[in-house]
Amino acid sequence: MATRTLVFGLLVVTLLAAVAGAEELSKRxxxxxxxxxxxxxxxxxxxxxxxxxxxxxxxxxxxxxxxxxxxxxxxxxxxxxxxxxxxxxxxxxxxxxxxxxxxxxxxxxxxxxxxxxxxxxxxxxxxxxxxxxxxxxxxxxxxxxxxxxxxxxxxxxxxxxxxxxxxxxxxxxxxxxxxxxxxxxxxxxxxxxxxxxxxxxxxxxxxxxxxxxxxxGGEPLINVFKPAKRALKQAGYRSKKRLKGTEDVVLTPFGLVSNFEAYTVDENKGRVAEILAAVEGVDLCAYKLEEGWRIESHRGNATLQQKEVDGELWWKYEPHHGDPLQFQDLVPAMEEEGQVRDGWLSDAACFEATVVAENPDPFYRIAHAFELTTNPASVICSASRGYMYGAPHTGVLAQIGKGHLRWTHGALNxxxxxxxxxxxxxxxxxxxxxxxxxxxxxxxxxxxxxxxxxxxxxxx
Ligand SMILES: [Zn+2]
Incomplete structure (x- = not known):
């Protein structure tokens, strides 16, 4: 009798659990x-x-x-x-x-x-x-x-x-x-x-x-499209809609956003990034290297490398001059926590350390900027705060921006x-x-x- 009650009890419990489970599953x-x-x-x-x-x-x-x-x-x-x-x-x-x-x-x-x-x-x-x-x-x-x-x-x-x-x-x-x-x-x-x-x-x-x-944003944003185009021209590049000659650089201004891209042959990437990063209102430009990435900025330049060890990502950030991603100040604390090995920085720690920094999660995001579209840029740039980039005449936002556009996005900040x-x-x-x-x-x-x-x- 006792066994039967127990079995019956278990059955009820199991059924209830099944019903609860089914309800959980059917929830939209x-x-x-x-x-x-x-x-x-x-x-x-x-x-x-x-x-x-x-x-x-x-x-x-x-x-x-x-x-x-x-x-x-x-x-x-x-x-x-x-x-x-x-x-x-x-x-x-x-x-x-x-x-x-x-x-x-x-x-x-x-x-x-x-x-x-x-x-x-x-x-x-x-x-x-x-x-x-x-x-x-x-x-x-x-x-x-x-x-x-x-x-x-x-x-x-x-x-x-x-x-x-x-x-x-x-x-x-x-x-x-x-x-x-x-x-x-x-x-x-x-x-x-x-x-x-x-x-x-x-x-x-x-x-x-x-x-x-x-x-x-907040204040009227300044468009860096024309100064960027001018800087390329002064350096001897031609701004085109097609890539034919080695001196051609394609820009694709459209909506009023705070990022922009340049397309050119591989040999030009370094020089084009330097030129664009020096334009007032451009915070930094990045491009892909054979191994890793390079960042050019008015704050200096650096290379970035990535490796994977046992499924964990690690980064090597090497400034050659200055500290374009404003990261060096974060390294001592990461070292103290054992998140740096032979100069390589743990990805999880980099994420955590930069979530509320001026440029959140910069390594991973810059690296993926060349992966998240099927037509990646040769050089991708982030505008400084207070600036934007776009065509004066195309797109819905450009029409609105004829007044003074004050708010946008696209940048790394x-x-x-x-x-x-x-x-x-x-x-x-x-x-x-x-x-x-x-x-x-x-x-x-x-x-x-x-x-x-x-x-x-x-x-x-
Ligand atoms: Zn938008």
Whole structure:
């Protein structure tokens, strides 16, 4: 009799566990990407000191999401979502240099539909062509919140277990107004999530909200495109749309962002990087060497090397003059903690030491700047704070920028870089910060054969 009760009891316990497990499995998951919302805004609205006024009660985080370099969408989203299967973009921006065709492509309304940027199709609810963003530019907060509401309604009606929403309007609002405009999006989203839960009590869901990069600025930004072009010309290079002669350098100005790229033959890379890094308003330029990378800056220059030992990454940062990445001051503390071996610095320690530094996670991000697009730049540069780069006449942002654009991103610096992530997925504990290619893995299985993002061994 006692044995039977025990067996019966065990059976009940097992069944209950199975039911609980099944319920856990059937919970839907909603992913929301809010383009360009800085970490600080998320931290402000979720500040526990606000008590009942704090938004997103019951959520963990926000975490600092350390974006890619360049800190902009066509690179950052594949950086963040690549580990779960999103393919890379053909360029850093809609307008880019195509190595195979040997010329500049993209950026027009027609090519928008013709040239594939896989991230644009990744989301269940995302952006629908350039027209959408032009309309959003007029009243980005109002129209953006309306679109977000439509997206949430679609999610509630959808039978998908996993649903992905992308908001472009937060990017436009950040550029033309300021990141403070994102507070209104957060207030609206907080309500929308509560309403969606009330509307579907029998279909529980958890939520992961994140952004792809931050936003920096405040004062009218100065465009370094013309001075950069002039400096190349004075040094004897020709700025072209095609690469034909060895003296040709291709620039691809498009949106008003704080990074830019140059494309040229390998022999020119060093000289072009030196010339561009010396332009006022350019913080640093980097290019790939046979082994490692080289950084040129008005603060000096350095080489960077990487090695892998037993699955762990190590970096060697060797300034030849000055300290372009402002890293040397961090080394003694790392040495004390045993994070330096024969001059090689532990990757995990480098990440931790630089999350809130002027240039977060610079080694890994510079190295990946040449991996995260299928048409990598010969030389990639980061503008100084207060500066931007772009074409005076192309792109939605350039149109808006005719006034005085005050906010943008793309650069290596902290404000442009730090996005956020928060979630109410059960069991997830929010770390201080997370690197772009690790951010989504706690919430989603890795794509097959892609457990993590690694640098390819090939030259491109
Ligand atoms: Zn933007």
């Amino acid at each position: 998951r909603l992913f929301i990407a809010l383009d360009a919302v800085p970490y600080q805004i998320a931290a402000d609205v979720m500040n526990p000191a606000l008590g009942d006024e704090a938004l997103f009660q019951g959520f963990e985080g926000p975490v600092r999401l350390v974006s890619t370099f360049p800190s902009s969408t066509s690179v950052a989203l594949p950086g963040i979502l690549g580990p779960i299967g999103l393919e890379r973009s053909p360029g850093y921006e809609a307008r880019f240099f195509d190595w195979q065709e040997g010329k500049v492509r993209g950026g027009g309304a027609v090519s928008y539909g013709r040239i594939e940027f896989p991230w644009r199709d990744f989301f269940d609810w995302g952006r629908k062509g350039v027209a959408g963003s032009a309309i959003e530019a007029v009243k980005p907060v109002k129209s953006g919140i309306k679109r977000l509401r439509n997206a949430m309604d679609d999610f509630v009606r959808s039978d998908k277990d996993e649903f992905w929403i992308y908001s472009a309007a937060t990017d436009i609002a950040g550029h033309v107004l300021s990141p403070q405009a994102h507070v209104d999006f957060f207030k609206a989203l907080d309500e929308m999530i509560l309403e969606a839960r009330q509307a579907s009590p029998d279909r529980p869901f958890d939520v992961v909200v994140f952004s792809d990069h931050g936003m920096d 902290r404000e442009a870089t730090l996005g956020f992530l928060f979630s109410d997925v059960a069991g997830w504990e929010a770390p201080e910060a997370v690197r772009f290619d690790r951010a989504i893995l706690p919430f989603h299985d890795a794509a097959e054969g892609e457990p993590e993002t690694k640098l390819s061994k090939s030259s491109q």
